[in-house]
Amino acid sequence: MDNPLDELFRKNLSSYQGTTTPELDQIMLNKLVKPRNRTIRNTACLLGVLLCFVTIPVGQSIFTNEVSPSSQNNDLDNQSVGLQTRPSTSPQEQLTLTEEVPVRSHLSNSKKASVISDVTSQSKFSVTDRAFPELWSNRSGDIPDRLPPAPLATLPLSISLGEISANSIDVAEQEKQVIERKPLEWYTKLGVLHSYHHFFPNDQDDVFISQFDQITGIDAARLSAEIEGGVILRTKSRFHPMAGVTYRYYHSSVSYTEGRVAGYEQKRINTDLNRIVYEFTPSIEPGDTHLSTVHMHHVGLLLGTSYQLNPRRQIVPYLKPQYVQMRAASGVGHTYQLTLGIGFQSHLLLGKRRLMVEPRVETDVREIQLDNQPYGSRQWRVGVFIQLP
Amino acid sequence: MSDNQPNEDKLLESCLKGSPSHQAQLYYRYKGLVMGICLRYGGNIPDAEDMFQEAFARIFTNLKQVREESRLPGWIRKVTVSTAINYLQKQRKHQFQVVTDYSTSPPEVPEQFTVEDQIAQEQLMRWVQELPAGSRVVFNMYVIEGYSHKEIGQRLQISELNSRSQLSRARKLLKEKIALHSFNRSDYKSNG
Numbered sequence: 001m002d003n004p005l006d007e008l009f010r011k012n013l014s015s016y017q018g019t020t021t022p023e024l025d026q027i028m029l030n031k032l033v034k035p036r037n038r039t040i041r042n043t044a045c046l047l048g049v050l051l052c053f054v055t056i057p058v059g060q061s062i063f064t065n066e067v068s069p070s071s072q073n074n075d076l077d078n079q080s081v082g083l084q085t086r087p088s089t090s091p092q093e094q095l096t097l098t099e100e101v102p103v104r105s106h107l108s109n110s111k112k113a114s115v116i117s118d119v120t121s122q123s124k125f126s127v128t129d130r131a132f133p134e135l136w137s138n139r140s141g142d143i144p145d146r147l148p149p150a151p152l153a154t155l156p157l158s159i160s161l162g163e164i165s166a167n168s169i170d171v172a173e174q175e176k177q178v179i180e181r182k183p184l185e186w187y188t189k190l191g192v193l194h195s196y197h198h199f200f201p202n203d204q205d206d207v208f209i210s211q212f213d214q215i216t217g218i219d220a221a222r223l224s225a226e227i228e229g230g231v232i233l234r235t236k237s238r239f240h241p242m243a244g245v246t247y248r249y250y251h252s253s254v255s256y257t258e259g260r261v262a263g264y265e266q267k268r269i270n271t272d273l274n275r276i277v278y279e280f281t282p283s284i285e286p287g288d289t290h291l292s293t294v295h296m297h298h299v300g301l302l303l304g305t306s307y308q309l310n311p312r313r314q315i316v317p318y319l320k321p322q323y324v325q326m327r328a329a330s331g332v333g334h335t336y337q338l339t340l341g342i343g344f345q346s347h348l349l350l351g352k353r354r355l356m357v358e359p360r361v362e363t364d365v366r367e368i369q370l371d372n373q374p375y376g377s378r379q380w381r382v383g384v385f386i387q388l389p
Numbered sequence: 390m391s392d393n394q395p396n397e398d399k400l401l402e403s404c405l406k407g408s409p410s411h412q413a414q415l416y417y418r419y420k421g422l423v424m425g426i427c428l429r430y431g432g433n434i435p436d437a438e439d440m441f442q443e444a445f446a447r448i449f450t451n452l453k454q455v456r457e458e459s460r461l462p463g464w465i466r467k468v469t470v471s472t473a474i475n476y477l478q479k480q481r482k483h484q485f486q487v488v489t490d491y492s493t494s495p496p497e498v499p500e501q502f503t504v505e506d507q508i509a510q511e512q513l514m515r516w517v518q519e520l521p522a523g524s525r526v527v528f529n530m531y532v533i534e535g536y537s538h539k540e541i542g543q544r545l546q547i548s549e550l551n552s553r554s555q556l557s558r559a560r561k562l563l564k565e566k567i568a569l570h571s572f573n574r575s576d577y578k579s580n581g
Contacts, residue, residue, distance in 0.1 A: 003560070005567075006532045008508070009517065009528075009532055009563070010533055012508075012513050013429060013510070013517065013533055014533050016425035016510060017425050018424025018428045020420050024441070025416075025420070029413055031442070031445075031446070032416060032446070032449050033409045033412045
């Protein structure tokens with residue numbers, strides 16, 4: 001660089017190392033690194049605390065033990081398994097539990113999570129002398145920094161702390177496997193919908209079709225089943241386009257003044273080509289979850305067309321067929337609908353399986369009939385879907 | 390490199406696998422570099438710290454985009470600069486306008502600039518931070534990061550001419566500071 005001023009600044013500042021405060025470092029580490037640790041550690045702590053309370057006999061004295069603050073160690077991987085106990089030699093730290101009920105009720109109330117969290121943050125646990133008998137007997141003497149694993153075998157529950165941590169890691173690994181997404185995901189949905197439909201005559205004729213006798217309100221006859229298969233494209237943004245094909249089976253009845261369509265049966269194929277799903281849950285990283293369940297939420301805009309088949313509609317004799325007729329001899333009506341809907345999808349992670357439940361509201365905003373049909377319908381549908389990945 | 394200091398390959402790989410210890414190691418290894426960039430662009434410590442947090446959040450979120458591990462430092466630098474610029478644009482703290490103050494005549498600055506004294510890094514950093522925001526960003530992008538005026542114009546959505554003017558202004562202000570600094574030092578020395 002020709003300019004000496006530029007050269008001076010470039011040389012000195014291009015590799016300039018700024019300093020950060022310990023507080024900022026702590027914030028950043030909590031924000032960036034801790035979640036997985038905290039989850040695993042909380043899992044271990046939860047099990048550990050439960051374990052301790054299971055083994056505390058009423059009225060028996062206990063003493064506090066500190067969890068070695070593994071955050072002091074460089075190897076943060078060991079934080080999650082940092083349940084090594086170090087006994088306190090100070091007599092002031094000895095506690096006596098005289099009643100069992102308050103302890104249990106304390107844990108069973110709604111603040112249980114915060115209590116556990118507090119316990120975690122304070123890095124203190126209470127354990128029984130039964131669980132660690134040699135600590136109890138060795139209090140006056142030299143106490144080792146770490147306990148040998150042998151006393152754990154004396155616990156009433158046949159589980160060791162090592163197993164707890166290993167299980168926690170397994171859970172995280174499972175979550176990782178499940179949450180890992182492919183760019184193109186196939187799915188199948190099964191749904192049950194309730195239709196609020198309104199039938200109306202296509203050709204208004206006061207003589208032949210003047211009144212529809214139709215079901216109102218919530219009725220079992222208005223239920224329909226739907227199966228949907230499709231593909232979702234996972235983009236880097238939170239908008240994921242989806243395309244799918246839906247088959248809906250709907251069975252209802254409607255009658256009108258000049259005839260009756262018994263067993264109005266609708267078989268409908270939807271092609272939802274323009275569905276966009278917006279994922280509004282913050283991106284979830286493997287391990288950044290609570291125990292073994294994960295909730296992910298999506299809001300989807302359903303915009304698609306559907307092709308409707310009514311194969312069993314009966315042909316009704318009309319006096320003026322030019323107004324109301326069903327041209328197809330088989331009684332098949334061909335109708336296209338433009339559907340608009342919105343859904344909310346919640347993902348529940350159960351072990352290695354992901355269950356997605358989606359309440360959805362949709363409506364046909366526009367209907368185009370290829371054949372001259374006696375009546376049309378306008379529908380609102382409310383349904384619940386279960387998606388199988 | 391010792392065993393406790395894994396190379397970029399292993400560090401990146403482990404971080405992507407979600408190893409907290411390696412993620413912490415990555416943070417400690419690059420926090421100085423990131424904070425240095427944030428201080429240069431931020432102008433003050435609170436803004437720099439905000440940029441720093443955003444930058445590291447982006448780095449950790451998008452770490453999988455790094456294809457070659459050897460490019461990690463360069464990628465981190467690029468992400469940080471981008472975050473800093475976005476931050477400043479969001480804050481609307483700077484207007485990329487050409488500011489010409491004709492009310493006072495500019496101080497005399499020698500045409501031929503020479504650096505006679507060794508100036509501390511901290512002092513240079515302070516002078517850069519004291520620049521008006523618009524000039525500071527352009528100066529950093531052009532001089533330190535090596536962007537062209539065309540690229541700066543595209544990134545900041547300003548004209549190329551505006552970018553040149555901002556740079557010229559930054560250089561002039563920095564020359565003034567250095568001249569004043571040199572004068573004070575020589576005055577201090579002559580007075581004993």
